[in-house]
Amino acid sequence: MTHKKTAGAALLMLALTAGCTKDYLDLQPRDAVPTENFYQTATDALQATNAVYSQLNQSGMFNSALWGIGDVMSDNSSLGGGGADGIEFQQLDVFSIPTTNPVITAHWQRAYLGIGQANQVLTRVPAIQMDEAVKSRYLGEAEFLRALYYFYLVRGYGDVPLVLTPAQSPAEVANITRSPAAEVYAQIVKDLTDAITKLPASYTGDNTGRATKWAATALLAKVYLTQGDMTKAAEQARLVIAGSGKTLWPNYGDNFKIENENGQESIFEVQFKSGLNTYSTDGPGSIVNEFWGARFFGGPTSAYPYVVSGGGYGFNIPEKEFVDGYEAGDLRKTVTVFVPGDKYPIPAGFTVAPEQPASLPGSPFGFNVKKFFIGTVNTNVWDSGLNIPVLRLADVYLMLAEAVGPTTEGLDAINRVRRRAFGLPITTASSKDLTAATPNFKDAVIRERRYELAFEDERWYDLKRTGKLLTSPALIAKGVKPFNIVLPIPQSEINVNPNLVQNQGY
Structure with missing residues (x-):
């Protein structure tokens, strides 16, 4: 790389x-x-x-x-990948x-x-x-x-x-x-x-996708949540839910389709555009499709062709514990993760759909992220046009649930997200609902965030703000240390400005 x-x-x-x-x-x-x-x-x-x-x-x-x-x-x-890059x-x-x-x-x-x-x-x-x-x-x-x-x-x-x-x-x-x-x-x-x-509350035409008052309100809710001010976080989340006009897609997977960008659940997303670059990590196309694609799945003469334009890097491989943690019947799994046996679209020149194999370089259990997969992108390999969400309504519902706890309001908020995950009517009580008797409700909310927002750049920040970063068994096994709750200040910045004192431990 x-x-x-x-x-x-x-x-x-x-x-x-x-x-x-x-x-x-x-x-x-x-x-x-x-x-x-x-x-x-x-x-x-x-x-x-x-x-x-x-x-x-x-x-x-x-x-x-x-x-x-x-x-x-x-x-x-x-990370996954091939080990050398x-x-x-x-x-x-x-x-x-x-x-x-x-x-x-x-x-x-x-x-x-x-x-x-x-x-x-x-x-x-x-x-x-x-x-x-x-x-x-x-x-x-x-x-x-x-x-x-x-x-x-x-x-x-x-x-x-x-x-x-x-x-x-x-x-x-x-x-x-x-x-x-x-x-x-x-x-x-x-x-x-x-x-x-x-x-403004919204835009039309060419301005669609710019920041709205609801994007600012939702971000403010997350800022307060991060600071631990649950009262103010709840106030801002309520405003978004009541006033933005946003609604959950009935189908979770509809959030991650090009035709639905800036759609009914979106509050703010990063805009990407394809067809303008090839081998650039600096936009305007997204590298996610290629970098997360199954690594060197095959080739033009293989029974398994490439499933993304350049063969895939196989980065950002879902952990087995994460994949195994999906509840039975959670439809988010099929949207989020490729598992062995999953079918890909039939590529041009082939008659049989390739299947996800049992293992791949860097992915011993045969997992890849599916959520932002769009397949081949003409001849441009690092050039996906699929936007990346920063804030969407489901996130706001979960912020509200965390902020107010297992109250009627909090339970309604998290259960709307859960019902959608299981393909159930969003506003109708179901057997999948959490209740006031649910033990460790805050942990349940954080778990829900993990699966609802998987691979949307949220998990490290959630673990950090809830004090779980240093106690996670998976991260302890990876080698996390107490000073890893922050990143190091780049050495290039300190070289020209010694006033930027380095974070301890680095």
Whole structure:
């Protein structure tokens, strides 16, 4: 596996000092326009706002790093692969993470690039003469996105630099220090609270997929949940459930189809677009289909052809304990995991559907993730157009259940999700319902989150915030250590700024 080289900390400096549906992905480079000549027109404001979204589908965010952290560093999956590649993910998998690890470096840099672009919008767009309502919306989008980037940073690294305005020089960035996590969370809450007042409830046409007031409200609920403020988490979750107009798909699998992107259950998702790149981990196409695809399943002359365009990397392999943990009759299993004997679509030139074998390189039990599988993508191998959900209504229901406990309200929330999982009417009581007598209700909610949100980059964060990261038998076996509750600060950043003191243990 290869990676583009980056300019390390210099990239962060550039982000902090310089200045989505498929149709508004910003694909044109803007670094050729001097800052003093930009931020003049409504078009400039739009392009600057689009640029804040553009970091989401990069390798340091949802195209690579976040499934390395959220999945591979959890008990849901292991890296898999062929053993000789993906070393940077192997290091995450076994909790032997050097400060030079490319995944944690890319994650830091991409998040701060997004923050730097948001800061430019929030600082420079207010002076542009344009429609005030549209301007306000752009500022709300930038606040939401800045909060989202900071939310990943503070959960991942702990105390992080809190930068809210464009720095005036590289030297200013090179002397910045880490702010206490409490201050970062306070700013996240402030940004989201303000964004809610500026953002619309929904969009149409080319703007579909942008951040809405409900995306900001749902994210705020998750922020409060992470901080342990259950009262406020419940308040925000209720607002989303009652006011967003979102409803659960009757069929769980409908969440993960290209034709249903930004659909009835979606609150916010990262937009990907195919047909514009081939071997790039930095969007706008998603690498997930190829990297999680069954590894070297076969070939043009094999009885088993490739099931993804380039043969598959076989990364992010579901753990046996995870797969065995599905309850009998849980339909989410067939949507989420390939198991031996599962049929694939019949490829062009073949007459028989290939079957998932009993074992594959890196997958001794023959498991692969199915949830984001779309098969071959023409001749482009790292170029899936399937979006990745960040927030959806089922997540909000489970946040509410966790926040209020086994009350009538909490039980109704979790049972809606469970009924859908078993193919039952969502609003009708069933034999699968949890009750007030269910023991260890909070653990039951976290378990439900595990299977509802599997491979949606959530598990490591759930384990961390509930204190289970260091007690999970699976992670103890992997080698988790007490200091692994945070990631290391990238060494490239410390090299240019010794004020960024390293997290203990690294």
